Amino acid sequence: MSREAILGRVRAALSADRSAESSPLLSYPRTGTLNTEERLQMLEERLHEYDARVFHCPEQALAQRIFEVLSAAGRLRIIHPAALPTSWHAAQLDWTPDSPGLSYAEIEAFDGVLTGATAAVTESGSIVLQHGPAEGRRALTLLPDYHLCVIFENQIVETLPECFDRLKANAAAPTTFISGPSATADIEMTRIKGVHGPRFLDVILVTRPSNFPKLTFQ
Amino acid sequence: MTLITVDPLKAPSFPKAAAELLRDTQLRRNVAHATDVIQHKRAALVAEKSDWQALRTAGAAIRAEALRHLDRYLEQFEKQFTAAGGHVHWASDADEARRIIAGILHDAQADEVIKIKSMTTAEIDLNRSLESAGVRVYETDLAELILQLGHDQPSHIIAPALHKNRHQVRDLFAREMHLPDLADDPPALTEAARLYLREKFLKVKAAICGANFLIAETGSICIVESEGNGRMCLTLSDTLISVAGIEKVIPTFAGLEVLLQTLPRAATGERMNPYNSIWTGVTPGDGPHNMHVVLLDNGRSNLLEKEITRQTLQCIRCGACLNTCPVYRQTGGHAYGSVYSGPIGAILTPQLFALEHAQSLPYASSLCGACYEVCPVKINIPEVLVYLRSRVVDKNRNNLSSVFSQERIGMKMMARIFLNHERFEKAQRMARIFEKPFIGQDGWIHKLPGLAGQWTAARDLAPIPAQSFREWWRGRKASQ
Numbered sequence A: 001m002s003r004e005a006i007l008g009r010v011r012a013a014l015s016a017d018r019s020a021e022s023s024p025l026l027s028y029p030r031t032g033t034l035n036t037e038e039r040l041q042m043l044e045e046r047l048h049e050y051d052a053r054v055f056h057c058p059e060q061a062l063a064q065r066i067f068e069v070l071s072a073a074g075r076l077r078i079i080h081p082a083a084l085p086t087s088w089h090a091a092q093l094d095w096t097p098d099s100p101g102l103s104y105a106e107i108e109a110f111d112g113v114l115t116g117a118t119a120a121v122t123e124s125g126s127i128v129l130q131h132g133p134a135e136g137r138r139a140l141t142l143l144p145d146y147h148l149c150v151i152f153e154n155q156i157v158e159t160l161p162e163c164f165d166r167l168k169a170n171a172a173a174p175t176t177f178i179s180g181p182s183a184t185a186d187i188e189m190t191r192i193k194g195v196h197g198p199r200f201l202d203v204i205l206v207t208r209p210s211n212f213p214k215l216t217f218q
Numbered sequence B: 001m002t003l004i005t006v007d008p009l010k011a012p013s014f015p016k017a018a019a020e021l022l023r024d025t026q027l028r029r030n031v032a033h034a035t036d037v038i039q040h041k042r043a044a045l046v047a048e049k050s051d052w053q054a055l056r057t058a059g060a061a062i063r064a065e066a067l068r069h070l071d072r073y074l075e076q077f078e079k080q081f082t083a084a085g086g087h088v089h090w091a092s093d094a095d096e097a098r099r100i101i102a103g104i105l106h107d108a109q110a111d112e113v114i115k116i117k118s119m120t121t122a123e124i125d126l127n128r129s130l131e132s133a134g135v136r137v138y139e140t141d142l143a144e145l146i147l148q149l150g151h152d153q154p155s156h157i158i159a160p161a162l163h164k165n166r167h168q169v170r171d172l173f174a175r176e177m178h179l180p181d182l183a184d185d186p187p188a189l190t191e192a193a194r195l196y197l198r199e200k201f202l203k204v205k206a207a208i209c210g211a212n213f214l215i216a217e218t219g220s221i222c223i224v225e226s227e228g229n230g231r232m233c234l235t236l237s238d239t240l241i242s243v244a245g246i247e248k249v250i251p252t253f254a255g256l257e258v259l260l261q262t263l264p265r266a267a268t269g270e271r272m273n274p275y276n277s278i279w280t281g282v283t284p285g286d287g288p289h290n291m292h293v294v295l296l297d298n299g300r301s302n303l304l305e306k307e308i309t310r311q312t313l314q315c316i317r318c319g320a321c322l323n324t325c326p327v328y329r330q331t332g333g334h335a336y337g338s339v340y341s342g343p344i345g346a347i348l349t350p351q352l353f354a355l356e357h358a359q360s361l362p363y364a365s366s367l368c369g370a371c372y373e374v375c376p377v378k379i380n381i382p383e384v385l386v387y388l389r390s391r392v393v394d395k396n397r398n399n400l401s402s403v404f405s406q407e408r409i410g411m412k413m414m415a416r417i418f419l420n421h422e423r424f425e426k427a428q429r430m431a432r433i434f435e436k437p438f439i440g441q442d443g444w445i446h447k448l449p450g451l452a453g454q455w456t457a458a459r460d461l462a463p464i465p466a467q468s469f470r471e472w473w474r475g476r477k478a479s480q
């Protein structure tokens, strides 16, 4: 069996170097230095650089804001993860919860998808989904041409190491980092936005007054 | 178009291939433009990172640790990935890997497959073997699609079609996709590719990818990409096969927090590339339910024993060393006669595919050190190049033709001359006389006869100065 042959070769080659056992000591900055306001502002700048649009609102006004953004973008038939709070649904739009029976072609045909997120990283302008109840299965945020993502202030971290600290507890979950809409630079190194993933990404950053009850899925 | 094979067993020597490619001015312009753009973007983003050197050091340490205990980390990955419902296969060489993959596709009754760009599958020439087994392969990365439709070869490990410009891509797409009215601006070309591939993503049920990292701790695979074709393939397929070199494993999940900072900056000059996917085996209700990893050795284990060669396997395939290399920037990737080009190719190819082939590659460098400086995992490429040069010399030392070669005799004579200062000065005086007729009007020697002519074929030579330091020193003493 090649398994034994390969591992045997590897072991034989490495045997001489095992005498001095020590794990490497890694030292690099892990935590950020920005305050909440700066963190939000920088995230917004980064998202703009990636051609995503950014909106704000306090949590009480979230449903209203979602309605405004979607209707202004002309996105009326919206799919969403089944567990997304119904309080986010504005009555005027057409909402469909995801269900295992929906085919990929059916998901693709929606005007857009609305989800939450697991975290966002200021330094790299990344939105991170661990595809939990508020984010849905991976196909949901991939096939529709438009993605509206709601991110709460307390989900925003400054550095990638801080982000990985948060992802660790659920490390085996499928995880997607989204840093701007899909893009390619394969022709003459010119960045062209919108290849296969959603071509349009909008983000609502939600400030949460401290007395507001926590949502269960976070 | 100059087409040079990238099969190291058949490719011409580097100087031969390079001489041919250097005549292709269009190609040189395309390569220069592309590498300039990436280099500028990279430099700006590295400059804003005050912890860049600490991250390079940490990245190198993570990769070195993985290699030092490669057997343990591979077994740990296998255990975790299998526990999560995936299947792990081990392939000693390219042929075995191809057979395993064909077998999985056969069992899944797949006669079509969509592919994410992967250097490892290019290394084992997977597409050709699948096609000859009757499996239709669709490359879905834009650059790979350009190469596939144009029957071309990759010339860069990150942007494999950077030797093509927009007009060339337009002509190719217009012909192959039957779009006579296609415009030649990049957005139109990208849109054409989007539409062409959309239908394949929804229809084809088997997919093949590589892996940027395998995570031992969790049994996860990480894929870094830009276009979303990767997400399409690894999410929408029923059967997914990841082909990964055994060196791709890293010990911990947290290791990604370092490598995902350095890789995008070094590779494409971005703070983060548009999409990263990390997943572990099979997730019920989300993505493929038939998940395979093929762990490929194909010569890699031979590099492990000596630390000097082992560092070659630390590579995370960012391509930064290609973009900065003064040799690559002139010749492009095809001259290296392998899917791995540039400085990393010059050390990887001769080691993976045995030194008999690719003997000229360790010499395809000026040893300027730029590659080492940009490498996000601190591979000392010049050190490896010099080591491989010594191996080439050692290997040929006992050939009869080598014993009597002019170079060998010349080097022996030089060694004798350098041993003794009187001999050395005598040689200097003689050289001053012999070189006279060859000194040009500009004071440089452009062409020498015989063996020395090989040296001057590519470089100019400064003549021996009229007075050496020793002569000046003696004269100075005498005049005091």
Ligand code: SF4
Pocket: B266, B314, B315, B316, B317, B318, B319, B320, B321, B322, B344, B371, B374, B375, B376, B377, B378, B379
């Ligand atoms: S050797 Fe270093 S710089 Fe070159 S591709 Fe590999 S990681 Fe990048």
